[in-house]
Amino acid sequence: METVERIAEVVLYEGFLLYPYTRSTMKNQQRWTFGGVYPREYSEASGGDDPWLMQTQCLVSGNAQTEVAVKVRFLHVVDRKVAEHAGGEPCFVDELRVGDEVHRPWEEAIEREIVVDGVPGGVTMADLTIENRTVEIDVPEGSDQEPVLDPSGSRVGSIIREWSALRGRVEMRAESAGADLFRFTVRITNTTPLDTTWEGSGRDGIVRRSLISTHTILRVRNGDFVSLLEPPPEHAAEAARCENVKTWPVLVGDHGERDTILSSPIILYDYPQIAPESHGNFFDTTEIDELMALSVLTLTDDEKREMRETDPRSREILERTESLSPEELMSLHGSIRSLQTLRREE
Structure with missing residues (x-):
């Protein structure tokens, strides 16, 4: 990796x-606190403290044929339920013991990924200065079941995982910021519709309709990203004009490389390392x-x-x-x- x-x-x-x-x-018991992009209806009704959009804005040094590609990753919260099969119909329970194993309800997560690029490798600055590029986020609701078997192989229960639908979009655009310099913007929005019961569902119901731990990986070809933390003097003024909403873009890779940015809700420095x-x-x-x-x-x-x-x-x-x-x-x-x-x- x-x-x-x-x-x-x-x-x-x-x-x-x-x-x-x-x-x-x-x-x-109070999780999912980083990088949330919440349904717009909920965000606006609650005063905007929980944002419905995330925006990355950075500078690209290059020309009209410089290409960019974007990958958005987030967690989709999954409701894990446990059902016991005893005497007929399955019944949801708070605990199911099978031998040495104990199964309990919990919130898990599925990794989701949205890729915005072009053919063959990316979208050019020329393309993006003329027309925005948009990819829809469209995840249908769903569920799956995992059987729970006793030591003899008989089914004694089920682990049922359910997730809500998600709707939104990822939008890219670019504009000239000077000679051979472009301001590149990626906006992630959550437009998941809410039914009439959402106000009574509490925070748990909302986070299941949200993009959690959202972050963006941006790559450039035939060009370079400009560090927003330590921009060169000639680009400092334009770097200061970049507006990032609920995210923090930094250069990643080997020190000195400028072809990849990670924009995340966690404040990092350029070229973070593990x-x-x-x-x-x-x-x-x-x-x-x-x-x-x-x-x-x-x-x-x-x-x-x-x-x-x-x-x-x-x-x-x-x-x-x-x-x-x-x-x-x-x-x-x-x-x-x-x-x-x-x-x-x-």
Whole structure:
């Protein structure tokens, strides 16, 4: 997985679950707090605190034939229900025990991706200065069922996953910002219609109709992006005019490369990196891996059991952390990246 995809994966699941990674913890009952793009009707009715649009605006250095391509990624919240098959019709339950396994209701997520590009590799600046390019977001509601079997192979229950429809659009446009310079804009909007019951559905009902952890990957060919954090002097004024709404665009890749931008709800610096010592995501980039790993290892047996039962991703964190060798744990303590000789002035 290339650098931008690895960092985008971290952004996508930031705050998905927080330590101690259990469903009963209060902070894991109020989730989906990053990068939300909510239904417009709800956003406007609630005063706009929960935005219905996200906008990335940046500068592209190039010419009329410079090409851009955009990928929008987000999480779609899924309602996981558990049904017990006992004596006929399935019945929804708060807990289903089968041997050593316990199944409980929860909110999971599906990764969604919208790609806006052209043929063969992108849309040109010439195209976008003449006409906006729009791709509709159209995800129908749906569901699936996973059978729960007892040790003998008999079906004793079902895990039912349901998701709501999503509607919206991704729009790209460009305008000249000077000689061989363009202002490039990507707008993501949520126009999901709401029925008459949405006011009584609470926040849970709204987030299931929202784009969560939304972020955008922008690529350019035969041109370069301009850093908005440290623009060259000749582009500083135009960089300051860029309007970004609920997102923060930075250059990604090897230091000095300027062909890719990651625009996310998380404030990053240009060329963010994932430490090579990291063994996986803890969904909380404000903490260091060593602290999170040691904290997981100190959980009680009951807490580990609940962590294992909460979500496949929390189970993966537990299994990954418990499998770390002493040498791997020690490597998380700290690393020297470079040394510099300091000389005292005479």
